[in-house]
Structure formats: structure tokens, C-alpha cells
Amino acid sequence: MAKKIKSKEREFIKIKDKNLTLEERIYAIPPNTYDFNMNKKYQLEKAGLWEKYDQEFILTLYPYPGYDMETEKKKDMTYVGLFNEEIENDLLRKDRVHICRRSHAEYSPFQLQIVGGCIITSPSFIAVLKSTxxxxxxxxxxxxxxxxxDPSFVLCKDMTEFVRKNAMRELNEEVKIKGEDLTDVITLSEKPKYVINKYTTLIDIEHIGFIYEASMSDEDILKLKSNEKDKHEVVIINRETLAEKGKDEFAFDSWLSDVITMITE
Structure with a gap:
């Protein structure tokens, strides 16, 4: 399964088992070690991702427990819930944000990659994506x-606006309505509605999500199509059907499951 190979600096372990997923091959070695870092680079190179990731710069946070000034004790910053002023002050502050090469942050449990997300809703429906x-x-x-x-980050004073801009970009990249400009038919909340910061899965451990609500009419939401057909397809869920069946009947990922719970409570 594992074999020692030589790098220019020294030997490191690479995981060769093709029956394992990329994630499993990377995390087969304990993180924060020389072998982990070298094997991660090797696995990403084999997957054709390293060069792409090494040219991208993303925003990250270092996970930390926080500090309660009143009790003078550390506080657990794990949080899944509504976005509020306290979360904004504790987490989404510019002085806490780091600029990092994606190649270093990807598959790292020691940095939280900031994610801007959108839950697309209408009075009767919720639009989600099925990953392929x-x-x-x-x-x-x-x-x-x-x-x-991007360079505008240097002058950025409000991180919610900066994350919102990226969330809107993701909307335009991932979904479309033929013959329509999404900005004409979607209203994106000014600030995030929900926050996902937890440690249930490896993906959770590596990311922190600030989720905006993208509101549409029933007529327009039914017209949504995937703009990246090689990655996903659009699935429209009727709110009444969701209420009748319950979310366990759907293959929601960890974050979407949490957001659906908050929407339907």
C-alpha cells in the first residue's frame, strides 16, 4: 500500500492504493508531518490539481477557541446557526483573515477555508445542486x-460585503436562466443568513461557511439550469414534499442538511 520514495531533500511516504479516494490517500498519513505534506503534494500532482491550486490565492481563518472577555475564559467557537453581530465580530473580521495559496490550505485541518455559499429559495421551492x-x-x-x-480586499472594510461578492460570483458561475441575467431575478441577502463552523466531516474541519439567501419567484426558480454540467445538475425541491418526507429522505450533504433544518424550523 505504501512505498518509500526519494525526494531531492529526503525520503517520504506516498500512498499508492488506487482503491482509496483522493481524500483517503492524503489523510492516510498523520497531518502536520513532513510525510503528510509531501504525500499531499504528490497526490494532488497525480490528480492534476497541484499546479492549478498553487496559482490560486484564497482567504482563510485559523481555527481558535475564542476568548470571552467577561469570564476571561476560552470559548468554543464551533457554531451552526444564524449569522449575528457576535459571530461577525468574533469570526468574520478582516484582521483575522489570512491570504493563502490554495495548495497549502487544501486538505489541511489547520486552516479554515472561508466559503461563501447561497441557498436558493422561493415561496414554494428550494433549488439545490446534485454533485456528479x-x-x-x-x-x-x-x-x-x-x-x-483579489486586489479589492486590500481596501475592504466590511468582510460580509467581500464574501457576498464572491457568493454572487459563484451563483453566476454555477447556475443560469436562459436569456436572463441572474442579478435581475435573484435577490441576495446583504449579510449571511447562516454560519457553518463544525467538525463532523473532514470537509467540515477544513472549511467555514457563510451562507447567504438567494430569493427568487416560483416562476423563475423553476427555470434554473446548471451552468457547470460536468460538475452538477439543478434539483428543485418542493417545500411541501420536503415537509411531508423529512430531510432524511434526501441525500443532503452535511452543510445543506443543517441549513434545511434552520429554514424549516
Whole structure:
């Protein structure tokens, strides 16, 4: 399964078992070790991803427990719930944000990749994406993506606006309505509605999500199509059907499951 190979610096372990997923091959070695870092690079190169990731710069947070000034004790910042002023002050502050090469942050439990996401809703329906590849293959998920660095970040004073801009970009990249401009038929909330910061899966451990609500009419939401057919397809869920069957009848990914719970409570 594993074999020692030589690098220019020293030997490292690479995982060769083709029956394992990319995630499993990377995490087969304990993180924060020389072998882990070298094997991760090797696996991403084999998957044709390293060069692409190494040229991308994304925004990250370092996970930390936080500090309660009143009690002078550390507080657990794990949180799945509504976005509020306290979360904004504790988590989504510019002075806490780091600019990082995606190649370093990807598959790292020691940095939280900031994700801007959208849950697309109308009075009668919820639009989600069914992944056809990647770590979430066959799962229902939301429009979402890494928050990329761009020069406007230097002058940014409100991180919610910067993340919102990236969330809107993801909407335009991932879904479309033929003959329509999405900005004309979708209203995106000014601030995130929901926050996902938990440690249930490896994907959870590597990311923190700020989820906006993208509101549409019933007529328009039914026209939505995938703009990235090689990655996913649009699935429209009737709210009444969801209420009757319950969310366990749907293959929601971890984050979407949490957001659906908050929407339907």
C-alpha cells in the first residue's frame, strides 16, 4: 500500500492504493508531518490539481477557541446557526483573515477555508445542486465556493460585503436562466443568513461557511439550469414534499442538511 520514495531533500511516504479516494490517500498519513505534506503534494500532482491550486490565492481563518472577555475564559467557537453581530465580530473580521495559496490550505485541518455559499429559495421551492464528481459526488449541496483574494480586499472594510461578492460570483458561475441575467431575478441577502463552523466531516474541519439567501419567484426558480454540467445538475425541491418526507429522505450533504433544518424550523 505504501512505498518509500526519494525526494531531492529526503525520503517520504506516498500512498499508492488506487482503491482509496483522493481524500483517503492524503489523510492516510498523520497531518502536520513532513510525510503528510509531501504525500499531499504528490497526490494532488497525480490528480492534476497541484499546479492549478498553487496559482490560486484564497482567504482563510485559523481555527481558535475564542476568548470571552467577561469570564476571561476560552470559548468554543464551533457554531451552526444564524449569522449575528457576535459571530461577525468574533469570526468574520478582516484582521483575522489570512491570504493563502490554495495548495497549502487544501486538505489541511489547520486552516479554515472561508466559503461563501447561497441557498436558493422561493415561496414554494428550494433549488439545490446534485454533485456528479468530487468529494460530494451524488450528494445534494448548495451553490458555494472558496472566497478568492483579489486586489479589492486590500481596501475592504466590511468582510460580509467581500464574501457576498464572491457568493454572487459563484451563483453566476454555477447556475443560469436562459436569456436572463441572474442579478435581475435573484435577490441576495446583504449579510449571511447562516454560519457553518463544525467538525463532523473532514470537509467540515477544513472549511467555514457563510451562507447567504438567494430569493427568487416560483416562476423563475423553476427555470434554473446548471451552468457547470460536468460538475452538477439543478434539483428543485418542493417545500411541501420536503415537509411531508423529512430531510432524511434526501441525500443532503452535511452543510445543506443543517441549513434545511434552520429554514424549516
Amino acid at each position: 464528481s468530487g468529494r460530494l459526488k451524488d450528494k445534494l449541496t448548495m451553490v458555494q465556493g472558496h472566497v478568492d483574494y
